[in-house]
Amino acid sequence: xxxxxxxxxxxxxxxxxxxxxxxxxxxxxxxxxxxxxxxxxxxxxxxxxxxxxxxxxxxxxxxxxxxxxxxxxxxxxxxxxxxxxxxxxxxxxxxxxxxxxxxxxxxxxxxxxxxxxxxxxxxxxxxxxxxxxxxxxxxxxxxxxxxxxxxxxxxxxxxxxxxxxxxxxxxxxxxxxxxxxxxxxxxxxxxxxxxxxxxxxxxxxxxxxxxxxxxxxxxxxxxxxxxxxxxxxxxxxxxxxxxxxxxxxxxxxxxxxxxxxxxxxxxxxxxxxxxxxxxxxxxxxxxxxxxxxxxxxxxxxxxxxxxxxxxxxxxxxx
Amino acid sequence: xxxxxxxxxxxxxxxxxxxxxxxxxxxxxxxxxxxxxxxxxxxxxxxxxxxxxxxxxxxxxxxxxxxxxxxxxxxxxxxxxxxxxxxxxxxxxxxx
Ligand SMILES: [Fe+2]
Ligand SMILES: [Fe+2]
Numbered sequence: 292x293x294x295x296x297x298x299x300x301x302x303x304x305x306x307x308x309x310x311x312x313x314x315x316x317x318x319x320x321x322x323x324x325x326x327x328x329x330x331x332x333x334x335x336x337x338x339x340x341x342x343x344x345x346x347x348x349x350x351x352x353x354x355x356x357x358x359x360x361x362x363x364x365x366x367x368x369x370x371x372x373x374x375x376x377x378x379x380x381x382x383x384x385x386x387x388x389x390x391x392x393x394x395x396x397x398x399x400x401x402x403x404x405x406x407x408x409x410x411x412x413x414x415x416x417x418x419x420x421x422x423x424x425x426x427x428x429x430x431x432x433x434x435x436x437x438x439x440x441x442x443x444x445x446x447x448x449x450x451x452x453x454x455x456x457x458x459x460x461x462x463x464x465x466x467x468x469x470x471x472x473x474x475x476x477x478x479x480x481x482x483x484x485x486x487x488x489x490x491x492x493x494x495x496x497x498x499x500x501x502x503x504x505x506x507x508x509x510x511x512x513x514x515x516x517x518x519x520x521x522x523x524x525x526x527x528x529x530x531x532x533x534x535x536x537x538x539x540x541x542x543x544x545x546x547x548x549x550x551x552x553x554x555x556x557x558x559x560x561x562x563x564x565x566x567x568x569x570x571x572x573x574x575x576x577x578x579x580x581x582x583x584x585x586x587x588x589x590x591x592x593x594x595x596x597x598x599x600x601x602x603x604x605x606x607x608x609x
Numbered sequence: 610x611x612x613x614x615x616x617x618x619x620x621x622x623x624x625x626x627x628x629x630x631x632x633x634x635x636x637x638x639x640x641x642x643x644x645x646x647x648x649x650x651x652x653x654x655x656x657x658x659x660x661x662x663x664x665x666x667x668x669x670x671x672x673x674x675x676x677x678x679x680x681x682x683x684x685x686x687x688x689x690x691x692x693x694x695x696x697x698x699x700x701x702x703x704x705x
Contacts, residue, residue: 383636598640
């Protein structure tokens, strides 16, 4: 009984010191004491973020062999390579919290770990590659810029590095859209069609409304998240609408309207039924994305085994 | 299922230009030294971030414990005479 009280007291003390540190604006580093809930929240969020970067390579990879020019192909390859790199930075950041990369991949394959639902939509035309870069990376950037100031040091450092690389991603996508909007009638329709399909899923990337988002309060209190879902979504809408206007694209939202008093755009209702349908595994490409990742992972096993055998052989020679 | 190997963890340090300090950039996984260097190059220097890379097995790094910070780092705070601004220079002396 007394022992229980003592540990409770120690826990309370730990939490108090931790929260004081957070409130001072100090970064938390891997060896620092942290509440279990903080560690768990970070592992979930960072690994989900890492999986998103890696799974996100699939819809874009779909167009490498069909890129319309050598220039476009080189750009797309470089962008996808960056996304693979982002996945690696983030897996490393999560590993500092005591989970292994192996475990994270197993959690992904068993469906226990999620990735961003946006990557469960198909890339049907070349314009989708433009829309993905412009809208999907655009939305990701808004989130990631905010996360540069997240309280966990390794996560924050990964975000700084990623943000430096992301601006090219969004610009190359917007350039594709701008070019298509200057093209033939069919090309303009293709661009608008991509916009129509990807606009709403891009808004859903920020997650449920603040009023519906159960994990937000701890995440905000501990400065894992620095801005709420709705704040970030609003920021994305406000800057993207103008970009759409410049190139002559229509935002597929009849309720979209500049609100002079608020200094923001008002937007129509988001179809959360669709969001949850896709999150829960029933989007157009969920199965395809996961099957592909599992297959490639298994097919690469012999390479990892060979590398380990080679290392052991060399160690025995020394 | 056999346990899969994701290889050992290595820490990557990058020198941005000759003469600069090596700064920690992040980590990579690798089964040996050569692969660690190649992975570090691919992962951390795709945009001319550096001209030289060190890779070190993560378990070879010894890190201080944050709990020991008072003991380790406090003593330096009360030795102000280690700083040049502690000293009173005679008026008129130049280039010192
Ligand atoms: Fe990325
Ligand atoms: Fe990106």
